Each structure stands twice: as C-alpha cells, then as structure tokens.
Amino acid sequence: AGRIFHYQKETESTNLEAKKLAAEGVPEGAVIVADTQSAGRGRLGRTWVSPAGKNLYFSLILRPSVASLRIPQITLLVAAAIHQAICDLYPCIEAGVKWPNDILAGGRKLCGVLCEMQSEPGLTHFVVVGIGINVNQDDFPEELQDKATSLKLETGECFSRSRLLATVLNRFEDLYHNWQREDDLGFILPYLERYSLLQGKEVCIDQFSRQITGKVCGIARGGELVVQTEEGVELKISSGEASLRKA
Numbered sequence: 001a002g003r004i005f006h007y008q009k010e011t012e013s014t015n016l017e018a019k020k021l022a023a024e025g026v027p028e029g030a031v032i033v034a035d036t037q038s039a040g041r042g043r044l045g046r047t048w049v050s051p052a053g054k055n056l057y058f059s060l061i062l063r064p065s066v067a068s069l070r071i072p073q074i075t076l077l078v079a080a081a082i083h084q085a086i087c088d089l090y091p092c093i094e095a096g097v098k099w100p101n102d103i104l105a106g107g108r109k110l111c112g113v114l115c116e117m118q119s120e121p122g123l124t125h126f127v128v129v130g131i132g133i134n135v136n137q138d139d140f141p142e143e144l145q146d147k148a149t150s151l152k153l154e155t156g157e158c159f160s161r162s163r164l165l166a167t168v169l170n171r172f173e174d175l176y177h178n179w180q181r182e183d184d185l186g187f188i189l190p191y192l193e194r195y196s197l198l199q200g201k202e203v204c205i206d207q208f209s210r211q212i213t214g215k216v217c218g219i220a221r222g223g224e225l226v227v228q229t230e231e232g233v234e235l236k237i238s239s240g241e242a243s244l245r246k247a
C-alpha cells in the first residue's frame with residue numbers, strides 16, 4: 001500500500017477524497033494524506049478535529065476480493081497494524097486496542113479508524129479506511145483532555161509522521177495479504193486478544209436502541225466481540241460502541 005500517494009495540504013476529509021478517487025477507478029493501495037482536514041469525520045457521525053502540522057490523517061483505498069460479510073474485519077486488521085507500528089517505533093508506550101477500532105494509551109485515545117464501503121450493485125465496490133493518529137499534538141481542547149492523548153504527550157518526544165505512516169502501511173500490507181488468503185481473523189486473534197483492553201472486563205454496549213451488559217470473553221474469528229451476559233448467555237456483538245462498566 002502507499003505506492004500511489006496523494007498528498008494535500010488541506011482537504012475536507014481524506015475519506016471523502018478517497019471515496020471520490022475510488023469511484024473514479026483509482027486502484028487498490030492508493031493512499032490519500034492531508035496535513036489538515038476542514039471537516040474530518042469520526043464514527044457515529046462525530047467530527048474529528050484535525051489541526052495542521054501535528055498529526056496523521058490518511059485514507060487507504062482497498063478492493064478486497066473477499067465476501068462482503070468479511071469487510072468489517074478490516075477495521076480490526078487496521079487496528080492491529082497500527083498497534084504493531086506503534087510498538088515497533090515506540091516500545092515504551094503501552095498501547096492497547098479497544099474493540100473494534102480505537103488505539104488507547106493510559107485510558108486515552110491515540111488513534112481512531114473509520115471504515116466506509118461502497119457495495120451497491122452496479123457500482124464499483126471499494127472500501128475506504130480512514131485513519132487518524134494523534135502524533136505531535138501537545139494540547140487538546142478542554143472537553144477532550146481526559147479522553148484524548150498523543151504519542152508526544154505519552155513520551156515527551158516529537159515523532160516523524162512519515163516514518164510512522166510508512167510503518168503502519170507496511171504492517172497493514174502484510175496483515176491484509178495474509179487475511180485475504182485466510183477464511184477469517186484466526187491468524188491475528190491471539191495478538192488482538194493479548195492487547196485487547198476489553199478482555200475479561202465488564203462492559204456496556206450501546207447498540208442502536210438496546211444496551212447489552214456483560215463480561216468480555218474474547219474476540220471471535222469473524223471479528224465480533226464475544227460477551228457473556230449475566231444470565232450466562234454468550235453473545236457475539238458485531239457492531240456498537242463498548243464502554244467499561246464502573247464497579
């Protein structure tokens with residue numbers, strides 16, 4: 001990935017840009033990077049504040065040759081790749097993966113992933129993976145201070161964004177090729193479970209109109225979060241936002 005590279009000083013959102021380019025036929029592996037975004041987007045319709053000169057904002061175009069049922073697994077692959085890249089470059093940071101797609105350090109968010117896909121019949125199919133990593137940001141607006149962090153805040157050092165980007169892309173390329181040869185996420189599950197911040201924890205999951213509470217027993221080969229409810233029923237959760245339950 002990253003052999004086709006589009007860099008922009010400013011764009012609305014690299015995901016938006018990537019979707020336009022993908023619809024025009026730009027091939028798999030293209031990467032769209034911006035120094036700042038005027039309308040960066042997060043999951044669940046949130047905004048992703050994107051100050052210039054500090055962080056990484058980029059999107060990858062993918063055209064995976066797998067059943068569409070498997071597409072949501074890409075989020076976990078990306079989370080694993082980013083986690084591996086952070087551990088390669090900054091082994092002193094204790095980062096963890098919060099299912100399905102956040103990387104946290106010290107309970108605060110370092111990185112988020114937003115996957116979007118186009119799969120309507122008659123249109124070309126593609127997946128856009130948008131990644132935002134807080135690299136050298138040294139302060140966050142007050143309302144984010146206890147929720148967000150950056151590599152610089154965690155280590156006191158400034159980091160090369162291009163080196164981190166290259167490492168993430170290399171790690172992802174490896175995992176993505178393996179994944180396409182396999183039937184599921186089995187090959188990366190031990191890694192994901194080892195660094196999963198939810199493993200063994202009591203959680204609460206908001207799923208559209210219902211709330212599920214229980215204890216996390218693991219991640220399934222299909223990428224779902226496996227939760228045991230108080231009644232002892234095992235549920236596989238395929239989407240939603242999980243939060244830790246206070247004791």
Ligand code: BTN
Nearest residue numbers: 013015040041042043112130132
């Ligand atoms: C989240 O945790 O809510 C996901 C955040 C994803 C942010 C990245 S930054 C690059 C790409 N372009 C966007 O507009 N969003 C993603």
